[in-house]
Amino acid sequence: xxxxxxxxxxxxxxxxxxxxxxxxxxxxxxxxxxxxxxxxxxxxxxxxxxxxxxxxxxxxxxxxxxxxxxxxxxxxxxxxxxxxxxxxxxxxxxxxxxxxxxxxxxxxxxxxxxxxxxxxxxxxxxxxxxxxxxxxxxxxxxxxxxxxxxxxxxxxxxxxxxxxxxxxxxxxxxxxx
Numbered sequence: 001x002x003x004x005x006x007x008x009x010x011x012x013x014x015x016x017x018x019x020x021x022x023x024x025x026x027x028x029x030x031x032x033x034x035x036x037x038x039x040x041x042x043x044x045x046x047x048x049x050x051x052x053x054x055x056x057x058x059x060x061x062x063x064x065x066x067x068x069x070x071x072x073x074x075x076x077x078x079x080x081x082x083x084x085x086x087x088x089x090x091x092x093x094x095x096x097x098x099x100x101x102x103x104x105x106x107x108x109x110x111x112x113x114x115x116x117x118x119x120x121x122x123x124x125x126x127x128x129x130x131x132x133x134x135x136x137x138x139x140x141x142x143x144x145x146x147x148x149x150x151x152x153x154x155x156x157x158x159x160x161x162x163x164x165x166x167x168x169x170x171x172x173x174x175x176x177x
Contacts, residue, residue, distance in 0.1 A: 001056050004030050006063030008089060013059070019077050021053035024117060024149060028168035032147070033060060035166065035173075039145070040112060042066045048109075048139070050100045050116040050130075055082035055093065057115050062091035069093045070111075072103050104133040110141045117149040124154065131159050131176060146176040 001023045003011045015021065024032070042065040049058045052071035055078075061069055071082050071093055079097045086093035096103060100116070114134055118127070127148060133139075134146050148156065152172050156162055161176040 001054060002026060003059055003063045004033065006060070006065065008059070008063040011063075011089075013054070013056075013085060015054040015081060016077065019054065019081065020075060021078065022117075022120065023054050023056045025169060025171065028149075028171040028173070029056065029060060031166060031168045032057075032173055033064070035175075036113070045112040046070075046109075046141075048072070048107075048111040048114040050103075050114065051118045052082060052095075053078055053117065055085060057117070058082065058093050059085060059089065059091065061113075062086075062089070062093060067092070070096060070109075072096045072098055072100055074099050101129065101133055104130075104137060104139065107137060107139055110139050110144070112141050112144050114139060114144070114146045115149070116147070120151040122150070124156075127154070127156060128159055131156075131161065134176075135161060140177075144177070148174045148176070150174065 001013050047061045047069045049071040052073045058069040058071045079095045082095050156174040163175045163177050165172050165174040
């Protein structure tokens with residue numbers, strides 16, 4: 001994986017092979033950040049990166065000047081890897097080892113962007129619960145955005161607050177506002 005733009009543009013990162021992850025492809029990530037570039041000021045924006053895996057999205061956000069990032073993952077190896085890269089790059093990423101739904105139910109902060117990349121085997125009902133948890137707790141700032149990455153076979157258009165989806169290869173980003 002590599003950082004596409006910002007302070008660390010072109011930096012390649014090699015996650016340990018033992019991590020149970022499926023990093024967002026550079027192609028999909030570039031499409032996502034092209035959309036974000038037109039909608040946010042990174043230096044004033046906060047990110048909650050759920051199912052953060054390698055931290056790919058947090059690093060990209062931070063490289064572009066993100067104000068604050070919180071990366072949540074249930075796998076200890078992922079959390080430790082993100083911590084080590086955040087320290088190496090001096091990025092303001094806070095890591096939390098937790099089940100995402102449990103974290104959301106206890107979260108008292110709000111964010112400009114909440115990005116979730118759950119396992120592709122998540123059922124529609126689980127994805128709906130994720131969206132409900134974000135909106136029930138009012139975790140988005142005014143004009144904030146929830147983005148869920150999922151497989152192309154999943155259709156979230158009937159889920160509350162759905163705005164649009166964009167497909168990049170086998171990945172789809174669904175946007176909620």
